[in-house]
Amino acid sequence: MKCRFCQASLENVFLDLGGAPPSNAFLREADLSAPELYFPLRLYTCAKCHLVQVDEVQKHDALFSSDYIYFSSYSRSWLAHAERFVTQAVQRLALGPESLVMEVASNDGYLLQYIKARGIPCVGIEPTAGTAAAARERGIETIERFFGSQFAQTFVAERRTADLVIGNNVLAHVPDLNDFVAALAIVLAHEGVVTVEFPHLLQLIAQRQFDTVYHEHFSYFSFHTAQRIFAAHGLRIWDVEELSTHGGSLRLWVCHEDAWHRTMPAVGALLAKESVSGMLDMAYYEGFQTEADGIKNDFLTFLIGCKRNGKHVVGYGAAAKGNTLLNYAGVRPDLLGYVVDASPHKQGRWLPGSRIPVVAESRIQETRPDYVVIFPWNLREEITAQLAYIRDWGGKFVTAIPQLNVS
Numbered sequence: 188m189k190c191r192f193c194q195a196s197l198e199n200v201f202l203d204l205g206g207a208p209p210s211n212a213f214l215r216e217a218d219l220s221a222p223e224l225y226f227p228l229r230l231y232t233c234a235k236c237h238l239v240q241v242d243e244v245q246k247h248d249a250l251f252s253s254d255y256i257y258f259s260s261y262s263r264s265w266l267a268h269a270e271r272f273v274t275q276a277v278q279r280l281a282l283g284p285e286s287l288v289m290e291v292a293s294n295d296g297y298l299l300q301y302i303k304a305r306g307i308p309c310v311g312i313e314p315t316a317g318t319a320a321a322a323r324e325r326g327i328e329t330i331e332r333f334f335g336s337q338f339a340q341t342f343v344a345e346r347r348t349a350d351l352v353i354g355n356n357v358l359a360h361v362p363d364l365n366d367f368v369a370a371l372a373i374v375l376a377h378e379g380v381v382t383v384e385f386p387h388l389l390q391l392i393a394q395r396q397f398d399t400v401y402h403e404h405f406s407y408f409s410f411h412t413a414q415r416i417f418a419a420h421g422l423r424i425w426d427v428e429e430l431s432t433h434g435g436s437l438r439l440w441v442c443h444e445d446a447w448h449r450t451m452p453a454v455g456a457l458l459a460k461e462s463v464s465g466m467l468d469m470a471y472y473e474g475f476q477t478e479a480d481g482i483k484n485d486f487l488t489f490l491i492g493c494k495r496n497g498k499h500v501v502g503y504g505a506a507a508k509g510n511t512l513l514n515y516a517g518v519r520p521d522l523l524g525y526v527v528d529a530s531p532h533k534q535g536r537w538l539p540g541s542r543i544p545v546v547a548e549s550r551i552q553e554t555r556p557d558y559v560v561i562f563p564w565n566l567r568e569e570i571t572a573q574l575a576y577i578r579d580w581g582g583k584f585v586t587a588i589p590q591l592n593v594s
């Protein structure tokens with residue numbers, strides 16, 4: 188096993204969560220009588236570049252079937268985040284009708300719709316058929332392809348380079364990291380800017396967010412490591428923002444090495460913050476397994492206690508996070524009866540592995556559970572406000588991370 192960035196051999200286990208099915212492999216009724224495909228879920232830290240990564244990239248087909256059902260537009264807070272970013276980027280980079288904006292992994296056009304609304308030409312690159320079709324229905328040009336250097340060369344030869352290339356929460360999901368970053372450099376105009384967002388490894392470790400680990404999430408970056416990777420492809424990070432999204436993300440503003448963008452003080456400040464935290468030392472990455480096990484044990488103890496006391500527990504949010512926690516803890520429908528999700532694409536299906544049914548929110552009103560576990564803990568505030576009515580019958584909210592919280 189070699190590091191997917193620097194090719195050093197991987198020997199240091201960061202976290203081993205056993206085996207689990209792909210987190211988006213939701214089951215239909217007919218699937219319940221068939222076995223599921225489980226893959227090992229184990230992360231390593233590269234001793235040379237500190238990239239935390241899955242030990243083997245599973246076959247794309249198994250992980251991203253054409254049945255892939257994540258539609259970004261179903262999350263209201265995510266839409267608001269996208270719109271704020273567009274407002275900021277258009278102003279900061281002085282984008283207009285002469286510019287070209289490209290988004291990689293553009294999903295259902297949740298972000299590019301705001302670019303289009305400002306009269307700025309844009310194109311989305313999105314490999315999954317269902318979401319690409321949804322984007323086209325919004326009138327957003329979408330090329331149904333995986334993004335890589337071959338695609339980038341063809342695009343630039345046939346069209347033009349892009350002034351802004353957006354990659355939100357895609358870098359972590361790329362199997363061939365070097366080819367992907369090389370492709371960003373190819374499609375980028377000389378004075379253009381790439382923005383990428385990804386969960387910050389510093390926050391993942393500090394906040395014990397082990398449930399953000401899943402098969403489709405191949406790489407986990409510190410700012411230091413990200414800087415090394417971009418530099419290896421002639422790209423320079425000239426600004427960085429720390430965001431609250433996904434439990435703490437970074438947004439990098441990247442340009443060609445010799446472009447005019449002046450490197451902002453935030454870059455040096457974050458490098459210093461990571462150094463002080465110890466992220467350049469392998470010892471920093473050890474001991475995370477113990478943290479994850481502690482959370483898993485507390486959560487499971489809580490569920491078993493509820494079961495013994497005749498309390499009814501359900502979940503909210505059928506996303507990857509919940510699947511990692513539920514499968515690592517070995518939770519099944521006897522301990523957690525159902526999970527509510529706002530997306531009609533998930534309702535009527537079952538969670539992979541745990542086989543817990545996914546239902547509409549109306550079920551909560553009907554069954555009046557004692558506890559609702561919020562799996563997307565990063566949206567706790569939004570979801571507790573939305574489900575405030577469970578207080579009417581004494582219902583309580585539960586989050587498992589960074590520690591068990593029942594309130």
Ligand SMILES: [Zn+2]
Nearest residue numbers: 190193233236
């Ligand atoms: Zn490495």
